[in-house]
Amino acid sequence: xxxxxxxxxxxxxxxxxxxxxxxxxxxxxxxxxxxxxxxxxxxxxxxxxxxxxxxxxxxxxxxxxxxxxxxxxxxxxxxxxxxxxxxxxxxxxxxxxxxxxxxxxxxxxxxxxxxxxxxxxxxxxxxxxxxxxxxxxxxxxxxxxxxxxxxxxxxxxxxxxxxxxxxxxxxxxxxxxxxxxxxxxxxxxxxxxxxxxxxxxxxxxxxxxxxxxxxxxxxxxxxxxxxxxxxxxxxxxxxxxxxxxxxxxxxxxxxxxxxxxxxxxxxxxxxxxxxxxxxxxxxxxxxxxxxxxxxxxxxxxxxxx
Amino acid sequence: xxxxxxxxxxxxxxxxxxxxxxxxxxxxxxxxxxxxxxxxxxxxxxxxxxxxxxxxxxxxxxxxxxxxxxxxxxxxxxxxxxxxxxxxxxxxxxxxxxxxxxxxxxxxxxxxxxxxxxxxxxxxxxxxxxxxxxxxxxxxxxxxxxxxxxxxxxxxxxxxxxxxxxxxxxxxxxxxxxxxxxxxxxxxxxxxxxxxxxxxxxxxxxxxxxxxxxxxxxxxxxxxxxxxxxxxxxxxxxxxxxxxxxxxxxxxxxxxxxxxxxxxxxxxxxxxxxxxxxxxxxxxxxxxxxxxxxxxxxxxxxxxxxxxxxxxxxxxxxxxxxxxx
Numbered sequence: 197x198x199x200x201x202x203x204x205x206x207x208x209x210x211x212x213x214x215x216x217x218x219x220x221x222x223x224x225x226x227x228x229x230x231x232x233x234x235x236x237x238x239x240x241x242x243x244x245x246x247x248x249x250x251x252x253x254x255x256x257x258x259x260x261x262x263x264x265x266x267x268x269x270x271x272x273x274x275x276x277x278x279x280x281x282x283x284x285x286x287x288x289x290x291x292x293x294x295x296x297x298x299x300x301x302x303x304x305x306x307x308x309x310x311x312x313x314x315x316x317x318x319x320x321x322x323x324x325x326x327x328x329x330x331x332x333x334x335x336x337x338x339x340x341x342x343x344x345x346x347x348x349x350x351x352x353x354x355x356x357x358x359x360x361x362x363x364x365x366x367x368x369x370x371x372x373x374x375x376x377x378x379x380x381x382x383x384x385x386x387x388x389x390x391x392x393x394x395x396x397x398x399x400x401x402x403x404x405x406x407x408x409x410x411x412x413x414x415x416x417x418x419x420x421x422x423x424x425x426x427x428x429x430x431x432x433x434x435x436x437x438x439x440x441x442x443x444x445x446x447x448x449x450x451x452x453x454x455x456x457x458x459x460x461x462x463x464x465x466x467x468x469x470x471x472x473x474x475x476x477x478x479x480x481x482x483x484x485x486x487x488x489x490x491x492x493x494x495x496x497x498x499x500x501x
Numbered sequence: 502x503x504x505x506x507x508x509x510x511x512x513x514x515x516x517x518x519x520x521x522x523x524x525x526x527x528x529x530x531x532x533x534x535x536x537x538x539x540x541x542x543x544x545x546x547x548x549x550x551x552x553x554x555x556x557x558x559x560x561x562x563x564x565x566x567x568x569x570x571x572x573x574x575x576x577x578x579x580x581x582x583x584x585x586x587x588x589x590x591x592x593x594x595x596x597x598x599x600x601x602x603x604x605x606x607x608x609x610x611x612x613x614x615x616x617x618x619x620x621x622x623x624x625x626x627x628x629x630x631x632x633x634x635x636x637x638x639x640x641x642x643x644x645x646x647x648x649x650x651x652x653x654x655x656x657x658x659x660x661x662x663x664x665x666x667x668x669x670x671x672x673x674x675x676x677x678x679x680x681x682x683x684x685x686x687x688x689x690x691x692x693x694x695x696x697x698x699x700x701x702x703x704x705x706x707x708x709x710x711x712x713x714x715x716x717x718x719x720x721x722x723x724x725x726x727x728x729x730x731x732x733x734x735x736x737x738x739x740x741x742x743x744x745x746x747x748x749x750x751x752x753x754x755x756x757x758x759x760x761x762x763x764x765x766x767x768x769x770x771x772x773x774x775x776x777x778x779x780x781x782x783x784x785x786x787x788x789x790x791x792x793x794x795x796x797x798x799x800x801x802x803x804x805x806x807x808x809x810x811x812x813x814x815x816x817x818x819x820x821x822x823x824x825x826x
Contacts (some may be wrong), residue, residue: 210783224630231624235700236641241666242656310551317547330550331821334627345763345782346802347562349569349789353580354562373558376551435647435763439792455651455768465659472652487640494643494705495712495747 219415246270246469268471279453280471283446292453295364296433299449302368303432304425307375311424315383316413320392330381344374345437355442362444368432375431379424382493386420387413423493426482433479450475563806570799580795589800599801602779605691609780610759612692616699617755618748621706626736628707629714636699639711642704654768656686657697684769687777694766694778702758706751713747714740753816758807781805 207213247266259338283289318330351370355361390413398408414421436451443452454475457468483490570589574580601819628638645653660666661683668680685695717740725739763782766774772787773779781801789798 221632224627225628225632228632231627231642234636235645235704238656238660238700239644242652306554308633310554313547314551317544321541321544322548327821329552331817345784346805347559348786349799349802350562350564350566351796352789353569354565357579359516369554370558373554376555377559380551408806430647434647436649436651437767437786451649451651454649458655458768459723468655472655476652479649480644483644483647484640487636490643491639491708491712495709 241470242469245465246473248466257363270466271474274468274470274474278457278467278471279448280450280474292448294451295443295447296449296451298364299368299371299439300429300432302365303371303375306369306372307379307428308421308424310372311376311380311383312414312417312421312493314380315387315420316409318380318384319387320395329386344370348441351438352441361442362447364443364447364449365441367439370438371435372428375428378472382427383417383420383424386423387417390416419489419492422486422489426486426490427493430479431480478481512565530793535783542820566799566802566806570796572796574799575794577793579649589797592797593800593804598776598779598784601776602784603804605778606760606780606782608691609695609762610756613695613698613759613762614752614755616695617702617706618751620699620703621751622710622744624707625710625714628711632730639708642707643801644704646705648701650764651768653697653701654765657700658769661693672738687775690774690778694762694769698759698762698765702755706755709747709751710744715746717743749816753813760805760809760812781808 204213204218206481208215210220242267247268247270274280278285279291281291281293283291284331352361355363355366360366394416395408398412403411434451435449436455439449439454440452443449445456448456454468454471457463457471550654558762568582569580571585571587572580572582573584573586573588624642628635628642632638662668663680663682667683671677671680681689683689721739721743722735724736730738760782762780763786766778766780766783767786770778772791774783781804785798785801785805787798788794788801
């Protein structure tokens with residue numbers, strides 16, 4: 197840090213860097229830090245709440261708990277007594293975490309297994325109607341899948357009729373269907389940027405069609421596949437309202453279970469905060485660990501536009 | 502982009518432009534052989550499963566939803582698909598709640614999208630100033646978006662509570678006059694929701710804009726500098742115009758998102774937020790799942806689809822025309 201400062205001063209003195217340039221960098225960093233504090237304050241607050249000794253949150257006298265009372269009771273409650281891991285904390289009765297994992301597993305595995313070949317076909321095969329299929333995909337990327345809430349009445353009627361409403365596998369399948377259009381489009385665009393010459397070289401060397409896909413396309417498309425993996429995981433992990441409408445209590449996923457903690461009069465705030473943090477933790481880890489993948493996926497719509 | 506695509510196509514041994522033997526043999530063969538050897542048929546196993554899933558769950562559900570909206574189905578029992586009526590759509594214009602929620606939906610759409618874009622652009626310009634720890638900042642800004650609405654809606658309602666964090670802070674700095682009952686007062690309800698949603702989504706806009714900023718070639722900046730452009734002119738004439746595609750992309754995503762800001766409002770207020778914060782998606786849910794007016798709920802969902810289509814349709818169509826797909 198001090199080295200940087202010294203170097204900067206030197207650069208200014210020797211005229212390699214203008215004073216206003218340094219000023220801008222300082223102003224930018226300060227502004228960014230202030231904004232982080234502002235943005236992150238709610239998060240900081242919920243974290244301290246989860247360590248605090250009950251109540252305090254809704255009343256003006258105790259916005260912040262006394263640090264000397266910090267403890268892990270709430271986490272203990274969430275992990276061993278609530279429905280988070282096991283139902284009512286009874287070992288052996290799978291709880292919300294298991295339900296969420298089942299849904300997410302179905303969502304991710306089904307979507308990946310149809311998105312990768314689909315994206316490949318749309319990227320490399322110039323078949324008739326290809327553009328139209330893509331158009332239909334892109335059009336309903338947002339309208340259909342994004343607006344899944346608007347299909348809720350039909351879904352409910354359909355699933356209740358078929359006796360599938362309380363089924364985690366069907367729910368996962370539905371999330372997968374919703375995730376397909378956007379992610380196929382994303383992966384297709386990614387594959388478009390893999391030079392065809394690599395495949396040609398492999399074909400010249402006598403590789404079969406499948407070998408080309410397995411040994412050329414898949415390894416080169418890894419970053420794109422990682423983005424799809426993250427997005428489909430998030431789709432299944434975070435979704436709330438469809439799960440809430442279709443599932444019965446024994447099949448509640450984590451988001452529904454969290455919502456069930458809220459009570460108009462007596463919400464256990466400390467426990468709620470701890471539950472929310474444990475629920476959001478995997479997502480936060482993914483965002484920090486796979487930052488570039490997440491960002492490239494998010495900026496994709498804007499870049500192509 | 503198009504030229505790149507064309508050259509790829511020319512290079513692609515399977516595109517049929519080359520003089521490969523299989524292609525010429527195919528041309529001589531009969532129609533059936535042509536069809537069998539075509540890329541279309543050959544590629545079916547690749548894209549069919551995906552398309553079927555989408556057709557069944559997305560298009561199928563939309564179609565069924567439209568059908569239900571014509572049935573007049575309400576209460577217990579099953580919809581009667583033999584007797585179609587437009588009654589549901591006819592009663593909409595007179596329904597005060599529907600009109601209020603339509604108005605709120607449009608207000609939310611416009612305010613949320615424009616404010617998020619402006620804040621996002623500001624953040625992107627800030628972060629683009631080669632600041633220290635840039636990556637950390639970026640991830641932190643983005644983090645709220647990754648959180649489930651159940652989490653964000655609940656803790657925003659704590660903050661907005663009449664003796665919650667916001668009012669306590671206002672009181673602490675001597676601004677008691679500005680401490681309102683944010684979620685109880687009809688004047689502020691929707692604005693409070695929009696503010697919280699902007700908090701959650703401006704990071705997304707920042708990422709989109711940052712990608713756009715980074716794709717502007719450096720010599721554009723230098724050329725403007727040499728021409729003696731001031732910083733303000735630089736932003737107005739060089740940078741902002743080149744962010745057009747980022748803006749369009751982000752706008753579409755945000756607007757469609759705003760249409761379904763359902764989860765947030767539902768978690769905050771339940772299925773009856775009152776006329777001042779009602780949006781179409783919530784009205785739909787209430788009509789269908791609380792009042793058992795299934796057909797009316799479905800009809801409101803159809804209106805939602807129509808709105809979404811008018812937003813995304815032109816966007817997807819221009820993409821299609823430009824060959825960007």
